[in-house]
Amino acid sequence: MTQAHPKTGEEHMSYDDILAASGLTGDRLQGGDLSVTTPVDGAEIARLKSHTREDAERMIAAASDAFRAWRQVPAPRRGELVRLLGEELRAEKENLGRVVSLDCGKIYQEGLGEVQEMIDICDFAVGLSRQLYGLTIASERPGHSMRETWHPMGVCGIITAFNFPVAPWAWNAALALVCGDPILWKPSEKAPLSALAVQRICERAMERFGDAPEGLIQTMIGGADLGQALTDSRDVAIVSATGSVPMGRKVATAMAGRLGRCILELGGNNAMIVAPSADLEMAVRAIVFSAVGTAGQRCTSLRRLIVHEDVYDQLVPRLISAYEGLPIGDPLAEGTLVGPLIDQAAAEGMAAALKRADSEGGIVHGGGRALEDQYPGAAYVKPAIVEMPGQTDVVHEETFAPILYVMKYRELDDAIGMHNAVPQGLSSCIFSTDVRETEQFLSAVGSDCGIANVNIGPSGAEIGGAFGGEKDTGGGRESGSDAWKGYMRRQTNTINWSRDLPLAQGIKFDI
Numbered sequence: 001m002t003q004a005h006p007k008t009g010e011e012h013m014s015y016d017d018i019l020a021a022s023g024l025t026g027d028r029l030q031g032g033d034l035s036v037t038t039p040v041d042g043a044e045i046a047r048l049k050s051h052t053r054e055d056a057e058r059m060i061a062a063a064s065d066a067f068r069a070w071r072q073v074p075a076p077r078r079g080e081l082v083r084l085l086g087e088e089l090r091a092e093k094e095n096l097g098r099v100v101s102l103d104c105g106k107i108y109q110e111g112l113g114e115v116q117e118m119i120d121i122c123d124f125a126v127g128l129s130r131q132l133y134g135l136t137i138a139s140e141r142p143g144h145s146m147r148e149t150w151h152p153m154g155v156c157g158i159i160t161a162f163n164f165p166v167a168p169w170a171w172n173a174a175l176a177l178v179c180g181d182p183i184l185w186k187p188s189e190k191a192p193l194s195a196l197a198v199q200r201i202c203e204r205a206m207e208r209f210g211d212a213p214e215g216l217i218q219t220m221i222g223g224a225d226l227g228q229a230l231t232d233s234r235d236v237a238i239v240s241a242t243g244s245v246p247m248g249r250k251v252a253t254a255m256a257g258r259l260g261r262c263i264l265e266l267g268g269n270n271a272m273i274v275a276p277s278a279d280l281e282m283a284v285r286a287i288v289f290s291a292v293g294t295a296g297q298r299c300t301s302l303r304r305l306i307v308h309e310d311v312y313d314q315l316v317p318r319l320i321s322a323y324e325g326l327p328i329g330d331p332l333a334e335g336t337l338v339g340p341l342i343d344q345a346a347a348e349g350m351a352a353a354l355k356r357a358d359s360e361g362g363i364v365h366g367g368g369r370a371l372e373d374q375y376p377g378a379a380y381v382k383p384a385i386v387e388m389p390g391q392t393d394v395v396h397e398e399t400f401a402p403i404l405y406v407m408k409y410r411e412l413d414d415a416i417g418m419h420n421a422v423p424q425g426l427s428s429c430i431f432s433t434d435v436r437e438t439e440q441f442l443s444a445v446g447s448d449c450g451i452a453n454v455n456i457g458p459s460g461a462e463i464g465g466a467f468g469g470e471k472d473t474g475g476g477r478e479s480g481s482d483a484w485k486g487y488m489r490r491q492t493n494t495i496n497w498s499r500d501l502p503l504a505q506g507i508k509f510d511i
């Protein structure tokens, strides 16, 4: 069955077929308490049964049992499970990409990109499963050696946001699994179908693997109360949470109360500095992709543009005209670059921010609703550019929508000062061909973010580097580099192979 794009008449698979291709059919999608609507047109596409708090307790207990077995499986063998998961994901890339698009409204190309990111992190984790290296350390005592070993940590709870319904799970899951930790996923209640599709894929990988312990990979469906079940339980050693800053504060507080470990990936307010020497052609492409991609609903979306006064009048009119031609529409249809916002509340949040920006002296280009006649139940918006007289209050906040605030600067020090003067610290970039400027931006007196780029936009990170940010973004790191250490416990070992017992620091204690 096909479904026609109302504007272009182009046809794509029907919602039912998209779900069925990922094995999501029948009773499982009906009769439950959780209404799942697609942002594509606001239609209800499933009614899922939420897990209860008691279900969550049972799942945590099953994960704890799985830990006792999984921690004893050699890490390269654990890597084999993740290798199989990567294979299954490769086979399901298009199907899952479509479910992601239907579930959260991002364009199909970005849905595919998310699944590719899952595949990439699986590949990375498979290699990592043979490289969970510790150090050997010089001992001050004769006949002694010291080393550092890394052991599995325990059950890892993973809480995710609606806008990236699958990739952040994979950044956590692939690493946690090779590190020896069972995983328990609480996806966003706004985009739970992608998670159900992924759980099925995991089940196939586990079946092929053969002897994965029961409870190793689980998904629970429901709202914040299930996330709280993870943060409240001492049997969940790690909670890795992706989402808004207010959610992160609650998770951090609950975890601090029981001195548990948390990895936080929270909101961003990402900026680009465009210097006088910038290649403006490249800058325009980077700005448009990173400001309107995923309809401005990426944690790394470009939200602030700090432009040198000498190039402002060349750059800003080009951006305004590029924005005017952006194809807004059905995210599953080919050629669409801007899909819908997740829901009406998001569109209202955007309108409220634009109103505030106007009252704070901004000149608004674009904004407003789009395609209301074709999709009355959805929340399509026109991306907005707002020329601001300075970095006013509204610019300090993350509005999860395609609003790009543009400001002028004269001196680079001032631009960096403005850049760092917001509460969030996720991603950042500079467009410049002057090495003095770019190196300053990357130095200790430059960007204060976890990610700082040169001549590329702030979004679209590769999995090889550690991902995360500072300040209100939460300080967590996931994905590549040595982020795996967040999923293991470090043990320092001192081994005495001599026949004496010398004490450290030369202390005498003769008995």
Ligand code: NAD
Pocket: 159, 160, 161, 162, 163, 164, 168, 186, 187, 188, 189, 222, 223, 224, 226, 227, 228, 231, 242, 243, 244, 245, 247, 248, 250, 251, 264, 265, 266, 267, 268, 298, 299, 300, 398, 400, 426, 468, 473
């Ligand atoms: P949200 O904070 O509303 O929800 C995120 C998840 O947290 C959901 O699964 C929700 O059920 C759960 N949750 C809410 N309250 C909780 C609590 N008290 N305890 C435990 N779990 C709780 O976020 P959202 O609207 O889905 O996503 C948008 C936000 O996520 C934006 O701020 C965006 O920047 C951020 N985000 C950050 C990253 C990153 O890597 N830094 C990635 C994606 C999204």
